[in-house]
Amino acid sequence: xxxxxxxxxxxxxxxxxxxxxxxxxxxxxxxxxxxxxxxxxxxxxxxxxxxxxxxxxxxxxxxxxxxxxxxxxxxxxxxxxxxxxxxxxxxxxxxxxxxxxxxxxxxxxxxxxxxxxxxxxxxxxxxxxxxxxxxxxxxxxxxxxxxxxxxxxxxxxxxxxxxxxxxxxxxxx
Numbered sequence: 807x808x809x810x811x812x813x814x815x816x817x818x819x820x821x822x823x824x825x826x827x828x829x830x831x832x833x834x835x836x837x838x839x840x841x842x843x844x845x846x847x848x849x850x851x852x853x854x855x856x857x858x859x860x861x862x863x864x865x866x867x868x869x870x871x872x873x874x875x876x877x878x879x880x881x882x883x884x885x886x887x888x889x890x891x892x893x894x895x896x897x898x899x900x901x902x903x904x905x906x907x908x909x910x911x912x913x914x915x916x917x918x919x920x921x922x923x924x925x926x927x928x929x930x931x932x933x934x935x936x937x938x939x940x941x942x943x944x945x946x947x948x949x950x951x952x953x954x955x956x957x958x959x960x961x962x963x964x965x966x967x968x969x970x971x972x973x974x975x976x977x978x979x
Contacts, residue, residue, distance in 0.1 A: 843884040844893075846876040848936050848953075851927045854907065855952055858920060861965035863913045870907035870916075873923075877901055889934045900926040917963050921950045928953060931978055939979050945972035953978075 850873035857866040877900060885893055903922040910916045931940055931953065941954045948963035948971075959972045 843881055844889065844930060844934050845937055847880065848931060850876040851923065851953065852955055854920065855954065855962045858917060858962035859960050859965055861913060863911055863916060866916050867908050870904050874904045874908060877904060892929050892933045896926040896929055920962060924952050939977060941974045942976040942978065943972050944975045947971055
């Protein structure tokens with residue numbers, strides 16, 4: 807009888823441990839799916855910002871094409887309810903402003919459109935969160951915000967002429 811109870815206890819313990827492990831794996835996959843759906847958009851946004859910091863109009867246009875591809879690749883059925891709501895509000899404007907950056911050969915026009923792209927991206931990132939900490943930065947001279955993965959200010963609106971003009975106004979975790 808004692809052996810039977812020990813065997814039943816061992817089976818129950820093993821069964822419970824397997825269920826907990828399976829639940830953890832399942833939950834982990836859901837989190838990865840939801841995060842990765844918008845993360846390519848954020849990653850592409852940061853490459854556009856970096857191209858503007860370099861004051862390279864051709865590179866900015868090329869990186870904006872990558873952003874456009876990331877926007878069109880978003881699978882709306884994988885977005886959480888709150889993400890989907892914001893996505894539906896910003897996707898048309900985000901797409902149009904990104905297309906304007908692609909088409910522009912003038913840095914001034916690209917930077918002007920980047921302001922609007924930043925606003926839309928900020929609205930998204932506030933709801934869904936990025937995989938890493940993101941800093942919202944502001945330049946009073948350009949009266950414009952941008953998002954950065956680095957806390958150190960590198961201004962995309964003026965490039966090398968005023969690289970460090972601005973400050974961190976919000977940390978998004």
